[in-house]
Amino acid sequence: MPTTPIDVVHHHLNFAGQNVLSYGSWVLTAALIVVALQLGRKEKGTPFYVYMVLASMVAALAEPLYDVGFALYFYSQQGMHHTFTAFGIPQPVWAYSGYAVLYAAPAIYINRKLAQGKLDRRGLLPVAGVIFLMSCTFEMIGINAGTYTYWGPHALRIFKYPLAIGLLETAQVVCFAVAAAELRRRARRTSDLLALFVIFPCTFFLANFGAGSAVIIGIHLGNPTTAVVTVLSLVSIGAALLVIRLAGSFLPASDDPHSEVAGQRAGAVKGSRLPAGAGQET
Numbered sequence: 001m002p003t004t005p006i007d008v009v010h011h012h013l014n015f016a017g018q019n020v021l022s023y024g025s026w027v028l029t030a031a032l033i034v035v036a037l038q039l040g041r042k043e044k045g046t047p048f049y050v051y052m053v054l055a056s057m058v059a060a061l062a063e064p065l066y067d068v069g070f071a072l073y074f075y076s077q078q079g080m081h082h083t084f085t086a087f088g089i090p091q092p093v094w095a096y097s098g099y100a101v102l103y104a105a106p107a108i109y110i111n112r113k114l115a116q117g118k119l120d121r122r123g124l125l126p127v128a129g130v131i132f133l134m135s136c137t138f139e140m141i142g143i144n145a146g147t148y149t150y151w152g153p154h155a156l157r158i159f160k161y162p163l164a165i166g167l168l169e170t171a172q173v174v175c176f177a178v179a180a181a182e183l184r185r186r187a188r189r190t191s192d193l194l195a196l197f198v199i200f201p202c203t204f205f206l207a208n209f210g211a212g213s214a215v216i217i218g219i220h221l222g223n224p225t226t227a228v229v230t231v232l233s234l235v236s237i238g239a240a241l242l243v244i245r246l247a248g249s250f251l252p253a254s255d256d257p258h259s260e261v262a263g264q265r266a267g268a269v270k271g272s273r274l275p276a277g278a279g280q281e282t
Contacts, residue, residue: 002220004073004088008151013075017145018092022081025097029053032105039112048184048193049108055196056104056176057096062201064089069209069216070165071152092147102138102169103204106131107177114181120254124174128244131173135166152219155230164215164233167240171247172207178247179203211239 036049064086067073074092076082082090110127113119119127140159142148154162179199187193209216218224218232 002068002071002152004071005151008073008149009076011075011077011149012146013077013080014146015079017142017147018081018094020145021094021098021142021147022092025094025101029057029097029100032100032108036108039108043115046193047190048180048196049111051193051196052108052111052180052200053100053104055200056099056107058197059200059204060091060096060099062204063091063095063099065205066208070150070212071154071219072148072150074148075146098138102135103173103176103200106134106173107180110174110177111181111184114251119251121248121251122254124244124248124251128170128174132166132170135169136161136163139165153224153226153229154215154219155226155233162215162233164212164236164240167237168208168212168215171211171240171243172204174244174247175203175207176200178250182250207240207243211243212236214239 033050033053036053039049040046067089068087072089074080074082074090076090080090081093083093083095084091106127110119110124113123113127136158140161143150143160149160150162150165154164156163176199179202180196183193183195183199214232214235215229218229221228
């Protein structure tokens with residue numbers, strides 16, 4: 001297991017930045033849960049969207065695995081608001097709310113648009129672009145506010161943030177959203193939707209440790225060089241883009257008049273029901 005450098009472990013924690021992330025993200029999470037409940041009521045009382053939020057928050061318990069892989073460390077001097085420590089990395093209280101805001105929220109948006117018949121393969125690309133910008137914004141704020149860092153020899157950084165991380169996070173959000181939609185489409189009873197609590201960590205590590213394996217190896221090499229880490233980061237970026245493209249193939253094509261999107265749009269105009277398998281009891 002890689003050892004976090006001593007200067008990183010003893011780095012000053014910006015308490016103002018910690019408060020912004022802690023209170024801000026939990027307020028947003030509370031609002032997201034309210035929105036999820038409202039969306040569920042609109043779609044025959046399904047708990048689908050609430051489960052998506054809760055699944056992301058529970059999965060944050062595995063964050064230390066991600067931290068070790070990508071050389072991330074949360075500054076942890078006395079006064080840090082944390083829950084538990086694993087692999088020598090303390091976990092902040094905002095990790096769970098951060099997962100909800102950064103990962104569950106855009107996945108909910110994608111699934112709501114799919115339920116309305118308003119999203120196809122082509123439309124997924126700009127949504128993925130927004131998710132990437134969300135990831136960059138959230139993490140750049142957290143890093144530059146002095147609450148944590150990616151201490152490894154990452155390449156292609158902007159404002160101290162490795163861009164490969166943003167693409168990998170985008171890929172995992174898209175994978176989770178599409179996998180959740182497929183689960184909902186096939187669900188025959190409400191209890192089937194509890195599989196979201198397993199699907200989230202699966203898609204999370206599939207994208208980050210699968211597509212991201214090249215950059216993980218690169219930053220943990222015995223004698224990493226900027227050139228080698230840059231090349232391996234580009235490999236992971238390419239893999240993340242491929243994963244996004246592959247996940248998008250599960251969505252209906254925009255140029256197919258007989259596609260599910262076209263049918264759902266027609267149904268919406270006529271006031272028809274949501275597609276079968278929407279996660280209600282049958």
